[in-house]
Amino acid sequence: MARETLRNLRRNLTLTLASILTVAVSLSLLGIALLLQRGVSNATDRWQDGVEFIVFLEPDITDSQLGLVQEEIERSAAIESYRFVNQEESYREFNEDFFPENPEITQLVTKEIIPPSYRIIPKQLSAAAIEIVASGFETKPGVKKVVRATDEIQKIEKATDVIRWIVLGAGVILLGTGLLLILNTIRMAIFARRREIEVMKLVGASNSFILVPFMLEGTFQGLVGAALGTASVYGANRAFEEWLASENVLNILQSFAVGSGEVWGIGGLLFLVGALVGSVGSAIAAYRFLDV
C-alpha cells in the first residue's frame, strides 16, 4: 500500500506540489497568528506580575511640590509599595538600560532634563483599580505624566489584534484552498487508476484496501505541508528573537518573546490541522468519486 501511495504521489507531482505548498503557506499563516497571540498573552502576563504605574515628575519640581506628592502616596490606602527614582538613578537607567551602545544619543541628554519618578505598585492589581489610583496623580502640581504599564500593552494588543485577524483570515481561506487542492489531486489520482479500481472492486478487494492508499496520499500531503509550515513558523520566531536581541528594541517588546516549547506546541497543532485537512480532503474525494 505504501508503494502504491508513493507511486501516486510521483505521478501527480505538479498537483501534489501545489497542494503541499498551499497547505504549507496557510499553516504558516495560522502558526504566525497563533505566535502573535502567544506573544501578546505572554506580554500581558508578564506585565500583570509587576503591575505598576509610574508617576513622572517635572525635572524642575520644587521641594514643596515633591513633598506633597510623597505625602499623597504615603497616605493612600490603595498603594502597596513605592520607590522613588531620583534624577541620577533615572539618568543611569536611561544610559545603561536603553541605549548602552549608543553614546551619541546619551550625550545629548543631560541629567537635568531627565524626570525623577515614583514607581508605584498598587494593592489591587486590576486595571480598573489602577486607573483610579493612577489618575489621582495626574492633576497634582509638579507631575509631568502618569504612565500605566497597561496603556502600552493595550496599544500593542490592539495593533496585533488587527494583524492577527487578517493573518488568521488569510490562513483559513488558504487552508480551504489547500483542502480543495488536495481533494482535486486525489480525484485525479482516482481517475488515473480507475481501471485498477474497477478490477479491485470486481475481484472483491475490501473497501478499506481501495480507500486507504488515497487517504494516505492526502494525509501525506497535509503532513508535509504542516512540516514546512512549522519550519517557517519556527524560522519566523527565531528571526524575531534575533531582532529582539540585536537591535535597540523597546524594552516592552522583550516581553513578547515566545518560548521554544510554545513554538513546538504550535507546531504540533499545525501537524494536527495538516493531517486533518489532508485526510478530510481525500475522504471527500474518495467518498464522491470512488463509490465504495
Next chain:
Amino acid sequence: MIKLESVTKVYKGEVLALHQASCDIQKGEFVFLVGQSGSGKSTFLRLLNKEEEPDNGKIFVAGKDIARLRRWRVPQMRRQIGSIFQDFKLLPNKTVSQNVAFALEVIGRPRHVIKTQVPAILDLVGLQTKMNRFPHELSGGEQQRVSIARAFVNRPLILLADEPTGNLDPATSVGIMRLLERINEIGTTVVMATHDRGIVDTMRRRVIELNNGEIVRDQARGVYE
C-alpha cells in the same frame, strides 16, 4: 446458488431493464442468457454482482439475500463471484502473470500463495509460456484467457460472463467455451450472456431468454431461438 424473485430494475425512472424476473439456478449449472441488445442481460449480471440494486424483488446468491448484505460485506460476496467481459478489462501496464496476481494481491492473499497459484491457473488456461507478456502482445483469445484466469484464480463458486466471445472469431470462441466448460465441470456455476447462436445451439445447455426485461423462455438443454 442464484435465485431471483420477481426482480424489477428501472433505469432513471423510465428505462425498464428487468421486469418481474424470477428464476432459480442450481449449483454447477451452465446457463446462457440470450436476447437482443437492451433486453436486460447485462443488468441481470450486474445485479448478481451487486453493481446495481434492484428496484423491486429479491436476489439470493449462495443462499443469502444480497440486498441485506452490509456494505463492508459486499467485497466478501464478490470474492465468490468471478466476472469476465467482452472487453477483457485487463490492466495494460501489467504482464499476464501480474494481471492475475493483482486479483490475489488486492484481497490480501499471502505472497507464497500467489507464487504457486498464478502459474497453476495460467497452466489451466494454456498461457504458461506467455506469463511475462503484456496484454497488447496477445491475441484477443489469449487476452480473454488471461481474464478468465484472473476471474477464476480465487476459485469462485460462480462465474459471470458478459458476452465473453463478443470480440472473438468463431474458432477462438470455441477454445474459450471449452475452457468455460472445464471450469463448469469443476463445479463452478456459470452464467453467460451471449449473442452467439452457434455456441448456444451446439452446447445445448439451459437457456434463459430475455425480451424487454422479461424472462420469456427458460429451457433446459435449449437452443438460441
